[in-house]
Amino acid sequence: MQEKIIEIIVYLIHEMRNNKRLGEIDLRSLQDSGYTESEIGTAFSWLFDKINFGENVLAEEPGESHSHRILHEAERSVITPDAQGYLIQLRELGLLGENDLEMVIDRIMMAGFSKVTLQELKSIIASILFDLDDVDTMGSRLMLNTNDTIH
Numbered sequence: 001m002q003e004k005i006i007e008i009i010v011y012l013i014h015e016m017r018n019n020k021r022l023g024e025i026d027l028r029s030l031q032d033s034g035y036t037e038s039e040i041g042t043a044f045s046w047l048f049d050k051i052n053f054g055e056n057v058l059a060e061e062p063g064e065s066h067s068h069r070i071l072h073e074a075e076r077s078v079i080t081p082d083a084q085g086y087l088i089q090l091r092e093l094g095l096l097g098e099n100d101l102e103m104v105i106d107r108i109m110m111a112g113f114s115k116v117t118l119q120e121l122k123s124i125i126a127s128i129l130f131d132l133d134d135v136d137t138m139g140s141r142l143m144l145n146t147n148d149t150i151h
Contacts, residue, residue, distance in 0.1 A: 002126035008043035013093045069101055078113050083121040
């Protein structure tokens, strides 16, 4: 489920980069794509939490200069081209910072994958973005309770 939430967050940030406010984004397209209200609400909740804590979810505008990570030959042999493209997309959207990107690549290489698929990559990214490895925050905002609503 976390992977679907990442997909929704990517969609929302992409729309925000196209000068849409969160309230102006058409959620019917997400619902028509098969995302549940709970998944959409959780994605919005994650974004609101980031904004409330003063994090700029649109930190870097497209075209601003930042370093570009070149994958080593060994990394390219493990990370499939579509997974590489997804990493670039998340980096360009500002969802992954330089340290996050390095952490993703390190986890892939240390885990001993022969090839990491896009789905596996999304799981790794979700664990980093949602702090699933941090016992102190685990479950704090990842899932909504059945009676929670997002206004």
